[in-house]
């Protein structure tokens with residue numbers, strides 16, 4: 248029921264298209280495209296012919312995992328962000344991150360695997376066919392959005408590094424660079440931002456490596472150039488701007504869990520029955536809306552992921 | 566300027582944040598999560614007016630300037646006005662009148678409990694802010710209105726407790742509150758006015 252066949256997704260549902268088209272037209276007429284300003288200086292210019300270096304992704308595979316719920320507007324999804332690396336206000340990331348164009352992005356792969364090393368962003372992305380997945384994302388702060396992400400399954404990436412059987416967890420790290428990310432000049436969290444998954448979670452088909460949204464390149468405030476999206480978990484698990492992936496034996500110490508262990512668990516699966524100590528998680532508000540709706544167990548993905556947590560007391564291991 | 570005119574201008578100035586918020590809300594200018602903005606802004610204005618009310622006495626002792634004392638009642642009532650607005654926004658929009666959530670909030674969440682208690686303390690202050698109550702209560706009026714210090718403390722604690730990780734803003738309000746409390750302590754004010762009499766005396 249939750250799994251939709253790809254042909255169920257009408258293109259009109261993908262985004263408010265008029266807005267999208269207008270923006271493109273505007274950019275083109277301004278000659279920005281030709282000027283290469285928008286053409287991702289984010290990525291290495293040498294790789295410009297690779298599909299990943301385009302600022303939009305026209306031929307995306309649709310996904311059976313996509314929802315047909317109403318999509319959050321592009322403006323809302325890109326102007327209202329939690330990305331403390333750029334400041335703790337909701338509009339700080341879009342304000343400060345838009346000026347940042349990191350060049351020559353690299354990802355370090357380490358730990359219990361056969362293929363550790365430094366990978367350029369191009370190395371990371373090259374073999375993967377991109378698809379579009381329209382997921383719900385539920386923030387721990389009781390708001391949510393529906394976003395068409397562009398990416399590929401995390402499992403396909405992790406497999407390439409040939410993890411050892413000792414690798415029980417995967418640890419991810421965000422870029423630490425206070426000059427690019429002014430929010431890191433203050434110690435609101437223990438930088439760099441760290442997140443982690445159990446290996447069976449990380450290799451679940453819903454776990455997505457994301458490089459774009461709304462058919463376009465990911466804006467910096469949404470975690471460019473490379474992030475995770477884990478739709479059954481609270482948003483803070485979907486780590487942004489990843490520079491390191493490490494295969495480890497023990498559960499990694501994750502940032503929000505370190506900051507307030509009573510409030511943010513390692514698993515952080517969306518669970519309406521377990522309140523945050525300071526607010527109820529039973530309902531949520533979609534961005535752009537005034538009302539509230541019920542929050543579903545595992546954010547509505549229980550059918551796909553509930554088996555991962557069989558036998559666990561989700562009230563204790565929240 | 567005639568007193569009446571001054572009061573009217575101040576009255577409208579105090580009302581303007583509410584009008585501005587309402588205007589933005591009706592014109593869809595509050596961004597992706599309008600309810601959050603309304604909750605936060607109404608809470609902030611409550612605290613600002615509370616601190617403004619508490620600033621009148623120190624201002625008078627330090628500067629000798631007596632006029633603002635005449636505006637204190639208005640600031641106090643505006644504190645209550647914004648608190649009521651904040652509470653109604655919380656009930657009707659933030660928690661969308663889901664009373665199961667609201668009871669749980671008030672019973673289990675210290676920051677809501679403190680906010681609610683503060684609101685309940687502001688209520689009698691607002692009710693007895695008229696001349697008739699002052700006369701009727703006599704000495705006890707003053708005693709009752711000392712509750713305002715607890716309201717200040719409550720408002721600041723409520724704020725400190727509700728932020729997720731970034732304590733900077735509530736810490737600024739806490740500092741201002743503590744400063745305003747210190748400036749009520751006799752030895753401190755005497756020392757300050759004695760040191761710079763030329764600046765402050767009228």
Ligand code: HEM
Nearest residue numbers: 604605608609611612648652655680681683684720724727
């Ligand atoms: C009637 C009881 C009250 C309730 C139920 C209440 C509830 C709330 C809630 C739910 C929030 C938002 C919390 C969040 O988003 O995490 C909030 C924020 C706030 N409230 Fe209250 N509150 C109450 C009374 C008060 C009073 C009396 C004051 C001031 C004296 C106050 C000042 C604030 C402030 C300053 C904020 C934070 C604004 C910000 O984060 O920018 N509240 N309140």
